[in-house]
Amino acid sequence: MQQTSMTPRMPRSIPSIALAAPVAMTFALTLLLPSKALALTSVTMEQLRPYFFDETVQRFDAYIWPAYAMAFVENAIQICFWAALLLFTLNASLMERCLCFTESLGRRITSERLQRLGAVLSKVWGDSTWAAAILFVLAYLAIEQLLFLPSSFYFGWVREHQFGFSVQSLPSWLWDWTKGFVFHAISMSALVFGLFGLARRHRKWWLLLGIPCSILMLGAGVLDPLRTKMFRDDEPLPTGPVREAIVATLTKAGVEYEDVRVLKMREISTRVNAFIFGVGPSRRVMLYDTLIAAMTPDEIANVVAHELGHLHDRSLVMNLVGSLLLTPLLWFTAWLLRALGRRQRFGFDDDRDVRALPAIFAFLFALGAVLGPIQAATSRYRENRADDYALDLLQKPEAFRSMMIKLALINAPDLHPPLWMQFQWKTHPLVIDRIGRAEAFAKARGIGLTAPTPEHFALPEDFQKRLTLRAKALQTEVVSTE
Ligand SMILES: [Zn+2]
Numbered sequence: 001m002q003q004t005s006m007t008p009r010m011p012r013s014i015p016s017i018a019l020a021a022p023v024a025m026t027f028a029l030t031l032l033l034p035s036k037a038l039a040l041t042s043v044t045m046e047q048l049r050p051y052f053f054d055e056t057v058q059r060f061d062a063y064i065w066p067a068y069a070m071a072f073v074e075n076a077i078q079i080c081f082w083a084a085l086l087l088f089t090l091n092a093s094l095m096e097r098c099l100c101f102t103e104s105l106g107r108r109i110t111s112e113r114l115q116r117l118g119a120v121l122s123k124v125w126g127d128s129t130w131a132a133a134i135l136f137v138l139a140y141l142a143i144e145q146l147l148f149l150p151s152s153f154y155f156g157w158v159r160e161h162q163f164g165f166s167v168q169s170l171p172s173w174l175w176d177w178t179k180g181f182v183f184h185a186i187s188m189s190a191l192v193f194g195l196f197g198l199a200r201r202h203r204k205w206w207l208l209l210g211i212p213c214s215i216l217m218l219g220a221g222v223l224d225p226l227r228t229k230m231f232r233d234d235e236p237l238p239t240g241p242v243r244e245a246i247v248a249t250l251t252k253a254g255v256e257y258e259d260v261r262v263l264k265m266r267e268i269s270t271r272v273n274a275f276i277f278g279v280g281p282s283r284r285v286m287l288y289d290t291l292i293a294a295m296t297p298d299e300i301a302n303v304v305a306h307e308l309g310h311l312h313d314r315s316l317v318m319n320l321v322g323s324l325l326l327t328p329l330l331w332f333t334a335w336l337l338r339a340l341g342r343r344q345r346f347g348f349d350d351d352r353d354v355r356a357l358p359a360i361f362a363f364l365f366a367l368g369a370v371l372g373p374i375q376a377a378t379s380r381y382r383e384n385r386a387d388d389y390a391l392d393l394l395q396k397p398e399a400f401r402s403m404m405i406k407l408a409l410i411n412a413p414d415l416h417p418p419l420w421m422q423f424q425w426k427t428h429p430l431v432i433d434r435i436g437r438a439e440a441f442a443k444a445r446g447i448g449l450t451a452p453t454p455e456h457f458a459l460p461e462d463f464q465k466r467l468t469l470r471a472k473a474l475q476t477e478v479v480s481t482e
Contacts, residue, residue, distance in 0.1 A: 040423060043416035043432050050452040051405050051435060052415065060412045063163050068421070070155055077147055078365065085358040089347030095136050095355050102131040125197050133354040137192045140357060141185055152177070165412070168268035192354060199334070199352045206334045210327030217323040234261045234286060245297035246285060246304050253308045253393055260285045262292065272410050274300070276307045294410055294463045298399035302390050303407075309389030313382060329367075333360060372424050379427040387429075387437050397442035398449050404434045405457040 048057055085091040106128065109115060122128045157173050160166035168176075199205040237243050237260045246260050258281060265271070265288045272291040278284050285304060292300065334351045340359060341350035348355035391400055408415065408431045415431055422430070429437075442449050450456060458464070 040419050041430055041433055042419060043430060045416075047432050048415055049454075051432075051454060051457060052408070053454045056409070056454070057415050060415055063159075063412055064414045066159075067155060070151055074148065074151055077151075079362075081144060081147060082358045082362040082365075086346040086362070089345075091355045091358055092347035094139060095132065098132040098135040098139060099129065102129075102135055106131065121193075125193070126200050130193060130197070133192060133196060134189045136354050137188050137357065138185055141181075141188060145181055163412075165270055166268060167266075167270065172268065192357070196352060196354050205351075206330035207327060210330045214323035214326050217326065218319055234263045236260070237262050237287065237292075241297045242287075242292055242300055245301040246287075249301045249304050249308070249394065250285070253305070253312070255283065255308060255311065256281045257283045257285060260287070262287055262289050265290050266293070270410065272407065274303045274307060276304075276311060290410075290463075294459055295403060295406055296399065298394075298396055299403035299406065302394060302396065302400045302403045305390035305393045306386045308393070309386030310382065312389055313385050333363060336363060376423070376425055376427050380429050383428050384437070387434055388441075391438060391441045395445075395447075397438040397447055400441075401435055401438040401449065401452075402457055404431060404438065406459055407431075409457070409459055410463075 045054065045057065085094075106118065109118070118128070118131070121130050124130075125133075156177075157166065157168070157170065160168075166173075195205075195209070198209060202208055237246070243260060250257055250260075258278065261284055263286050265273075269288075270290060272288050272294055274285070274287045274291055276283060276285050285307075287300065287304075291303065295303070337348070337351040337353075337356050337359060340346055341348055341353065341356065346356075346359060348359065350356070387400075391397060394400070413428070413431060414421070417426060417430070439449060441447075
């Protein structure tokens with residue numbers, strides 16, 4: 001096939017260098033840092049023994065390792081999906097079908113109101129291909145969701161039940177999954193219409209979009225309550241020792257708030273969590289009802305104090321820098337898509353072409369993989385600071401330590417992940433390090449702590465009952481893997 005492109009072609013090596021350079025730089029940077037600065041720890045069974053039964057650690061491993069393996073499989077499926085679309089130009093064939101379908105659909109629509117709406121959208125977009133563009137995104141998302149449905153179902157429902165983390169019924173799980181998909185489909189359609197519509201009109205769309213989006217990113221926290229509300233109901237936390245402990249913590253920290261509320265998670269999950277959202281006096285503290293069932297008021301106060309630590313740590317300057325990076329990222333994406341499109345090999349023309357969507361996702365995935373270690377290390381650093389804040393604020397290292405252990409017993413994190421795993425993914429410090437932090441804090445201030453034994457950190461009996469199913473499932477798993 002002869003290429004008759006009139007535009008001067010850039011040397012083949014430039015996009016490759018542009019892609020490889022940040023990858024190499026990141027790895028060089030992260031490898032230069034000593035593992036202490038990265039907060040990576042190799043954990044031995046001996047270190048865990050005062051706090052966890054050996055059997056508990058083994059159960060967690062039985063739960064976690066297949067999930068790690070599946071994450072790799074899912075990534076492989078994702079990469080193959082993009083590769084199939086781009087390398088075999090299936091994206092172009094899919095788009096052709098979408099064009100045919102929307103054209104024939106357009107001819108059949110008789111409603112005057114719909115025709116008028118279509119005409120307005122065509123005017124905004126530049127021509128009538130907007131409908132095909134949206135259909136393309138929807139088809140893309142639907143295929144992708146179907147590809148991942150078996151593993152989502154197995155890991156999100158079957159396995160979570162086997163291990164007793166989830167008590168959600170199948171219809172409820174499917175309803176959540178559907179809501180998630182619809183939400184995703186609507187937001188992606190709007191995004192694609194806006195993004196490519198803008199790119200079709202302005203060469204410098206990345207600038208026009210980057211600046212307002214940076215501002216929006218700064219205020220994105222405002223949407224948190226809406227997002228949570230879509231999935232679960234909440235109600236005010238009734239008066240009692242838990243409420244008293246939390247109000248005392250908030251007062252001590254000098255934080256304004258509107259309410260302390262409980263999120264009804266009991267009927268779907270046995271995991272625990274808490275978070276704070278909103279700004280100023282409209283701020284809300286949200287606790288999972290499972291957290292209240294599992295922990296003492298002092299332990300819950302420590303969870304809230306940790307979240308307050310994040311709030312305290314939130315720096316406007318850092319957020320500003322983060323959000324301002326969006327514009328250069330968009331510029332680079334535009335440049336990359338034009339460079340790749342010029343080759344006429346990947347089924348799209350340039351950054352104005354919706355068929356470039358899989359390339360954009362693939363690029364963001366690669367970027368995420370490269371930035372993963374940096375993001376994880378930054379996050380671990382922030383978590384440590386939030387822990388320090390909580391210890392300082394409440395001065396209750398005993399409750400902090402038992403909170404950390406109970407949290408681990410319930411949420412089953414990897415207690416001794418390999419270093420490479422921590423390097424790439426671990427956004428939180430290891431449980432053993434967080435326990436160590438509380439113990440060091442107590443030692444430095446002459447606060448006595450009880451001698452740790454796994455029995456000492458047992459969960460309350462009624463909560464333990466909820467986990468019996470999980471324990472049983474885990475038991476059989478351990479036996480069968482031995
Ligand atoms: Zn945190």
